[in-house]
Amino acid sequence: MRFSTKAVNFAIAMAVGLGGGSAVAEDWYPYTVDVWPRLEMRTPRTHLAYVPLFKAEKKWDLCATLPHFNGEFWHAIDYGMVDEARRLGVSLRISLAGGYEGLVLQARQMRDCVASGADAVIVAGVSYDQLDDVVKEIVEGGTPVINVANDMLAETLTAKSSVSFGERGWYLAEYLVKKHPEGGEVAMVGWLPEGGMAGWVFTQHFEDEAKHGAVEMVLNEDEDGGDPVEWLLGAAPDIKYIAADPVNAMAATDSLFNAAKETEVMVLSYDLTDQVYEGIRNGTILAAITDSSVIQGRIAIDQAVRILEGKPYKLHVGPVHFIVDRSNISHIDRDAMLAPKGFEPVLNVD
Structure with a gap:
């Protein structure tokens, strides 16, 4: 779409x-x-x-x-x-x-x-x-x-x-596609949605738009229940972004700081909360979608x-x-x- x-x-x-x-x-x-x-x-x-x-x-x-x-x-x-x-x-x-x-x-x-x-x-x-x-x-x-x-x-x-709430995933992907258009160097994005049907809907919308640019999703496949950001950094050392729901986005900022990666990997959220809003203001969150x-x-x-x-x-x-x-x-x-x-x-x- x-x-x-x-x-x-x-x-x-x-x-x-x-x-x-x-x-x-x-x-x-x-x-x-x-x-x-x-x-x-x-x-x-x-x-x-x-x-x-x-x-x-x-x-x-x-x-x-x-x-x-x-x-x-x-x-x-x-x-x-x-x-x-x-x-x-x-x-x-x-x-x-x-x-x-x-x-x-x-x-x-x-x-x-x-x-x-x-x-x-x-x-x-x-x-x-x-x-x-x-x-x-x-x-x-x-x-x-x-x-x-x-x-x-x-x-x-x-x-x-x-609104169609799932479209927040589409607009977040569009933001990245504009930064990394098709034909350019691929930007790897660690995708950490919330669970359940809502997470599935956001994922479908994100995937639908990401394919129009040089944007590649990396999914968390860790089955041991550890820190998903730590696993993503190990699985894809060149990862450039973490895109997530607000809870996972805020947790990601802490994980990246602990891994000394906070200046190399940028975090995005497909929803806006007060914490995410303040994260954008202080630079720990790159961007978020609002409805x-x-x-x-x-x-x-x-x-x-x-x-x-x-x-x-x-x-x-x-x-x-x-x-x-x-x-x-x-x-x-x-x-x-x-x-x-x-x-x-x-x-x-x-």
């Missing part, structure tokens, strides 16, 4: 234009997004500078359910939703499903939103395809349902604010209000992925990507 690099460059330009640091809610927009004509991710996309409503016409009652608050991603989603609800002047109630085993609980939470009089339901599904009947029931009953962050299959969803999680939360709130007020809205929107590195980190809006330092998740906006 090939994507438009023009959109990525535009996204970076827009982010830089917003300025860095702790931007107030009113200046988070315009923000570069992908727009799909349908709910399905594989349909062709276009690009847009997204501008939300200035204020809601009334204090709508929005009700949301998220899987949990574990990890910085969900803190960012929560921050975006909460801050945008405050900016627009609407109320918001958030429930947690207790993790990805909480399918029954999340279905009940969605129905409880409607029973308690919510004007719209926002859901980050704990399942891709097992909440379809609940979504259909609620939408056919007259209450819009907006899908945020975790992609859901349901064809009756009213709108989506989400602007905060903006996904903000747009879901704006979509809900637009739908309730009968105003034009985009059916399926998601921020354009882009690279964060030393060339732009001092200029981009951190609060579009991560919750502010010290942020504690919020469940209610009155």
Whole structure:
């Protein structure tokens, strides 16, 4: 799969234009997004500078359910939703499903939103395809349902604010392909993804783009459970990069320092966390991909209000992925990507 690099460059330009640091809610927009004509991710996309409503016409009652608050991603989603609800002047109630085993609980939470009089339901599904009947029931009953962050299959969803998360692997590979184009000297990349299906998806996207340049993946084949970076350095002494999920990326910086290789091997992450962000600032991490999680939360709130007020809205929107590195980190809006330092998740906006 090939994507438009023009959109990525535009996204970076827009982010830089917003300025860095702790931007107030009113200046988070315009923000570069992908727009799909349908709910399905594989349909062709276009690009847009997204501008939300200035204020809601009334204090709508929005009700949301998220899987949990574990990890910085969900803190960012929560921050975006909460801050945008405050900016627009609407109320918001958030429930947690207790993790990805909480399918029954999340279905009940969605129905409880409607029973308690919510004007719209926002859901980050704990399942891709097992909440379809609940979504259909609620939408056919007259209450819009907006899908945020975790992609859901349901064809009756009213709108989506989400991205194709696996594409972070593609964009990371593209960054390296630009540095090492086809025909040049091969750059060896130690690939350390997270486990499970998510790691497999990132790997497929990375491989799909890496083949277009002089980039060769080296996989960790150590079966003894030792330090994967140590094994990679032994298996491929000329390795130039370690590319990984945030946890493995941060561990790699320590391993490279201990091996006195921190100036010879550069580390990249296919996701942005606060530690990775600081690593880019201090030079221990070369680059990372962001999917602007905060903006996904903000747009879901704006979509809900637009739908309730009968105003034009985009059916399926998601921020354009882009690279964060030393060339732009001092200029981009951190609060579009991560919750502010010290942020504690919020469940209610009155």
